[in-house]
Amino acid sequence: MNFLPEASGFAPRIDGLFYAMLGLSALVVVAVFTTMLVFAIRFRRGRNVDRSGESHRDLGIELTWTLIPFALFVGIFAWSIRLWIDMRTPPGDATTIHVVGKQWMWEFEHLDGQREIDTLHLATGQPVRLVMISQDVIHDVSIPAFRVKQDVLPGRYTQMWFTPTRPGTYNLFCAEYCGTDHSRMGGAVIVQTPQDHARWLASHATGSLAEQGRALFTRYGCAGCHDARSSVHAPRLDGLYGSTVPLADGRQVLADERYLHDSITLPGSEVAAGYAPVMPSYKDRIDEADILALVAYLKVRGTDRETPHASR
Template sequence: QWMWKFQHATGQREINELHIPVGSRIKLTMTTEDVIHSLYVPAFRVKADVVPGRYTQLWFEPTKAGRYYLFCTEYCGTNHSGMGGYVEVMEPTAYQQWLSGGGTESAAAQGAKVFQERGCASCHQADRQGRGPMLQGLFGEKQPLQDGTVVTVDETYIRESIVNPQAKVVAGFQPIMPTYQGQLSEEQILQLIAYIRSLGTGTEDGAIGTATGATGSTTTTGGVAPDAQRSNPVGPTTPRGGGEPVNTAPGTTGTRPGGAAQGAGGGTMAQPQRSPQQQ
């Protein structure tokens, strides 16, 4: 069975549902561990591919509370047609109540554990005495490299530095960091990114959450992006496969796709995945 997995920055994890607050700009950072997928929310008029080995991002702003369908629109295997779910757009107060019911560690806290367990702290020290760059206040800043170029420290750069550390070596440091390709899951990498971001940021964006899903993963953060799309949901699109009627937004109805799980919320990171029987 294919699915979308979501994890919020506050730690909540869901499958095939995404809870988000109405009126907030949402950023999805997505990846997949097997084949290409494509996340599509018809009512929001937004769609983006989810590609193995890299992050893709998508911004949108829901303007009307309700329940809306999401789909994978890139043929991805036998159960592609069942890879659907819902976006639950909630009033801010209701969304905060939903978040408070999680009772789980934040993604940053989980990332801090991975950071310690993998020995990252031995090189990346807060006093700048380690063999690697200090990470405090690094996210969002410009980082000079050995080859004379400069990069912005964002999710994509951090992920590349973890799985292919020789690709962009920071000026003043030796290329001694080992690769963690195949040693960390995409979920753990996203948790490490959340932890590094929590150490301080040079940007004004605030993370709402992270999530991982079936064969891809996405993260979402709150904040204002110049190119953010303002979504104005209308009636939901009827999903593939038919099914029983389901309420979506005030005054609208749709159909529930057969076998689709319900879950995940706004400000999350999502990743689609196969079940163990299909791997």
């Protein structure tokens, strides 16, 4: 790890924990083998020492070798669990970028509509939250210079976050065997200064992800059932995201990104109360990149963030 740059906010903290555990392990190894060596020399053949095996108990020594390792264990645990919690709790101002893994490439989608293949542009000092899903098999996003990695699963959103701290180009790998060309499934993370990144975003803008989702909503005929003027009795979508949805089986679920995704791909798994389970599944009919755009649109539908010209 000392050959890799520390290019994210987590990198020095993870390296610190790693070296602390390495040092502690080395200390234990030295203590154990030193004790073994001392006893091997002291009780070697021909040495005139007491070998009667009489028990000599010393409460102080017993407490020392019990309590000190216990305290060290608790300290390492507290240190690591605090770091783990921080790595699983993205800040509210983190920029969300959607990631789709597929055999054998990475597709990145920015909220402003920029799409990248096997390359991800980021800005220094800006927290980034990656929301990830797989198109086919299990993949794993690994950025060694950032000291972060996370499995990317089919049919389920996972996430990780970090803050890039050093401009440069860093390797991106798939760290889960995913098929024949797994070793070629890589890419690059390009970290820029905030000014350079703003220029890059402006030069690659193609319409926001929510706008793309609105177009897909029309293309796939979703409005035929979910529009307020439709004669079909289907759940209304305005303001759905973030609300609590009562289900036909008596449960209640939060309408988060997972719920919106499953409502498109597995509509029969959680049927809203008062509605018949008649919606067809779009699993394998819409790729994950388009589902991400639809979810982005549904998240802002009926709010003041919705595209002004979106038809409803």
